[in-house]
Amino acid sequence: MELVAKRGKVEYEIVIETANACVGSARNGNSLIIELTGRDGTVTGPIQLNEIGDENFSRGNIDGFLKSAVDVGLPILVRLELRDIEGKNPLGVRRVKVWYRGRKVVFPVHDWVENELNVATGEAVPYHKVHNPHVMAVLKREVKYAREVLRWVPRPGPTDSKANLPRFVDVHMVSEIPLIFRPTEQWTLSLEHNPVHANVAKAVDLLKMTKAELNSLESYHVLYKVFEEPGKRSEFLDRWRSDEEYGRQQLNGIAPMALERCSNIPETSQISDVHVKTLLGGKTLTGEMKAGKVYMTDFTTIIRDVKRNKQQQGQQMYCPDSICLYHVNCSGDLFPVAIQLVPGDPDTIFTPENSELDWLLAKMYHKVAFGCVHEWYHHFLLTHGVMEPVAVAMFRSLPRSHPIYKLMKPHLQTITVINVFGRADLLASGSGANSAMALGGDETSRETFKTFDMNDLNFPELMKKRGVTNTKTGLKYLRSFAYLILGLNDPKLLPKFYFRDDATRLWEIIEHFAATVIRHYYPSDEDIVADRFLQDMMEDLATDGLGWEDEKHRKGLPYPLRTVDQLILLCTSVIFTSSVHHSAVNFPQYDQYKYIPNSPLAMRLPPHKKGEATMERIMNSLPDMPMSLAAVATTSSLSSYAPDEILLLGDYPVKLFVEKKAKAAMRTFRRQLDKYRADVKKRNNEVPYPYEWLLPEKIAASISI
CATH class of the missing domain: 3.10.450.60 (Nuclear Transport Factor 2; Chain: A,)
Structure with a gap:
């Protein structure tokens, strides 16, 4: 239980950095309450930072407050609460900084405060390395709440249009989409106008x-x-x-x-x-x-x-x-x-x-x-379709302080919003897309999902295969990356395949980045097995998200997750699919068609x-x-890049990681992308028909359109 401190008072300096993402007016106009928790579980009690109607917490603002409160030491938890609101406007908060006796602690929020939000200090910590019981209690409450808010769409019957497809979050219109999936309200609203x-x-x-x-x-x-x-x-x-x-x-x-x-x-x-x-x-x-x-x-x-x-x-x-x-x-x-x-x-x-x-x-x-086949299989199913359950399982299972949450959030946050629009405006019978295309989106996706395997997204392994038979079905793998399956990896046999060359290089860069971050937090396989949050995410994905109809093989997912290498491969595949793969099959559409x-x-x-x-x-x-x-x-609509605030690969303006090792990995990631960009531009200057779709400045970090 939390203990209200019975100590002397001390002055805390509190800074609230507001995101450029408020819902409603540019000014929030709400009263924000903050409560600090010390290492021993004692709390300051509610501290009111402003009065209702004060001009604090405007979009993108940094608001500072000096508040006298009972001394709980340097806090390890903060609780943010919006109070007494009429016409409530959720508040997007980037970070909270607290100074205590000359020492500073940072709480990276990067989330919406709708009613109440509890946030731990910025260090990324796996489940089994959280030793403070008060922090663990907050993390478990956070996951419990996420599972209540982010519900899987009900399991369909065999004749339901949602059968034989990856499952998704149970929302059907924009107003129902949880705010965690909206990086900014401006971006979400831009999609509402079809x-x-x-x-x-x-x-x-x-x-x-x-x-x-x-x-x-x-x-x-x-x-x-x-x-x-x-x-x-x-x-x-x-x-x-x-x-x-x-x-x-x-x-x-x-x-x-x-x-x-x-x-x-x-x-x-x-x-x-x-x-x-x-x-x-x-x-x-x-x-x-x-x-x-x-x-x-x-x-x-x-x-x-x-x-x-x-x-x-x-x-x-x-x-x-x-x-x-x-x-x-x-x-x-x-x-x-x-x-x-x-x-x-x-x-x-x-x-x-x-x-x-x-x-x-x-x-x-x-x-x-x-x-x-491009539109409904290579584009929709293999990017939009299979990445949404990964996003839902992650946001349902990992607290925001978890290292894999911090690694994957920039690549998975936008997929649910765009898919809600896509299911209504593209896949649905009678949609504009289906009035232009000979094959229906739902039926084509269901047919091709029958033999989908998570290994279809494993780029380098598929490069090594030669007509391999799927032991699960007796059929050849569907051609998600068929050039890799049947031997298009040899540039001597098939030159001028610039997509293959660029995608291979990008996979290696992403894999190096993911491996560096993951091995910092998970030095051994035992760390993987011991992380309950991580195992819960894999169970959710395997039994309710992707593999819900495939009880025997779970669509090739590594469930349960046992090794560091399995986690690196999973995260690399997800980042690559959400960025490189999707950009390659999405943004050239208008040029092609x-x-x-x-x-x-x-x-x-x-x-x-x-x-x-x-x-x-x-x-x-x-x-x-x-x-x-x-x-x-x-x-034309699908080929358009989202508003400027949607990230490109390698951009991390949201500072989720605070550890030096993780921040150094991001800097190395960007340097490697810069070197790759220079090499591609040099090659493009030497060939008659340049391939530019996988330049870093054209690769969205997530599926946002």
């Missing part, structure tokens, strides 16, 4: 004024000009029809992870030497596959059982279960050499030796499958057969005006 709907309305109004029609391939250029500055034009649009550009976009475009090395032609395809031998310079497919020069994007099974969407007027949309073979030529460039649009139908096999329009239309159809013929997301006619392609057939197949507007507006 940018997709606003962009569509903007485009419709402008196009009405110009009376634009889609009657040629060139006419599609007018759509994206609505969202760009006059005169701006992406260089690749001048060569979009070329096979070289098609291969470049596969390697270094929106979803390079869809590519895999081809060691055998899948049974679903009838592509053979007859179709490609001339294109391979007289060499055989078997020989070139053995030489590591044949690659593929194969969608013949991954979306086979996914129902296709319909247009808003009820007409069917089309997306083929297609496969494309690529070949690395003597110059090291990746070229498409064959596409089969319908498994089992050799009349839908096309190569560059067919008519120009047959081949062009085949490439467009394959891009539909590519785009839908803005010109509809380059990368359509749906077709209005079923796949053609040899000899059927004409320009009229192409125009009748491509998306019409409503579908095209929805696609361009959606990808």
